């Protein structure tokens with residue numbers, strides 16, 4: 001069966017980590033500050049250095065960026081200096097359980113950002129695997145909203161970054177069902193959440209489009225430590241091995 005190769009997304013927090021992630025073999029660079037939560041946004045000062053770095057170094061891989069949690073945008077007036085090359089944006093859905101108009105608020109924030117930056121972005125809908133703990137809505141509900149809002153993709157990640165991984169929280173069957181539904185409407189699916197080598201065989205069977213990592217790309221799987229080129233490379237090699245086996249099997 002001829003399936004497109006799985007892509008590796010690595011979350012980086014600054015320019016110093018970009019080279020390590022790229023040399024290690026990542027396909028997508030995701031900007032995120034791990035000290036600020038699962039979808040923590042990097043500072044405006046860092047965003048400015050990222051913009052200059054990506055232009056000077058002619059970074060060609062697609063760029064994505066986390067904008068924090070949707071509920072944080074109720075208070076936020078200022079629009080961050082999103083680098084021009086940014087393609088994908090995402091907002092976290094924690095604390096929206098019980099907010100009847102959360103989808104309208106999401107649409108409002110995306111349109112405020114696009115108006116301010118004079119650009120249309122590709123939005124990634126985010127579902128938390130530990131959605132109850134995050135006081136969020138279920139991945140199935142996020143998928144419905146992603147389709148309604150013409151999102152470019154769906155990311156299933158973990159809110160709590162204390163070591164409980166994606167596969168500890170959602171069964172392969174449940175993930176597989178969501179991925180199949182998303183693929184039926186041509187929505188790409190990225191999986192993340194403390195993903196380790198040992199998860200890759202099970203994840204390959206589900207045929208996601210993208211695997212996203214931060215912790216596994218850092219020394220000792222500590223997601224607040226710097227990205228290590230050797231860790232990214234080892235992960236990339238294992239990813240390719242597992243997904244090729246699965247697809248040719």
Ligand SMILES: O=C[C@H](O)COP(=O)(O)O
Pocket residue numbers: 009011030032157158161192193194195212213214215216223
């Ligand atoms: O989008 C990817 C996330 O940053 C994954 O982070 P993690 O592997 O540390 O859970």
